Amino acid sequence: MRKWNDDPFTKKAKKENYEARSVYKLEEIDKRERVMTGVTNVLDLGAAPGSWTQYCLKKIPAQGKVIAVDLAPLGFSHPQVIFLQESIEGLDLAPIIGSAQIDLVLSDMAPKTTGVHDTDVARSFDLASLALESAKRFLKPGGIFIVKLFMGDSFEEYRALLRSSFEQVRILRPESTRKHSREVFFVAKGFKKSP
């Protein structure tokens, strides 16, 4: 029987010193959509254990920052990372970023799954909605938002929400996504900030 750690992406992540195999999802999204080009400051929601943050650190300039938020701890610390161990509900970045702009908001947040399809889909929708609220508060005009959602009844509703705030919305399912996973990623570009 195949064990979980036989997974080629898990092995690769270990070899390349990434905290999680999830990094290859962001890497593929970036290869296909060029989301890191010109990015200085990133807000990474649901960042733990930290592989997406690690990927961003490789792509941003020396003066750039990653603000990483999670209920769980990050696996490392780094001078360019500001880690907030808290829920993103009620997130307040003003004391941290001042007037700095966030170029890219990422959300790989996932609820603790129950195995009950409708419950898991609803919880994922709630988290993605919270992430969208954060993106709308902190993203600079023209910025990019990448968010994970479990496929289900609320898919079209969420896409419509994104379309009302972004110029372009694409859907991706990276190759490293586990076969039985219901997750998809939205890549929303060109944030239309309301006055």
Ligand SMILES: C[S@@+](CC[C@H](N)C(=O)[O-])C[C@H]1O[C@@H](n2cnc3c(N)ncnc32)[C@H](O)[C@@H]1O
């Ligand atoms: C799939 S993991 C993220 C993996 C991460 N992108 C990486 O590359 O290491 C999902 C994360 O979402 C976090 N999460 C779930 N609900 C959250 C909330 N309300 N606020 C902050 N983080 C949350 C979980 O604690 C978990 O660490």
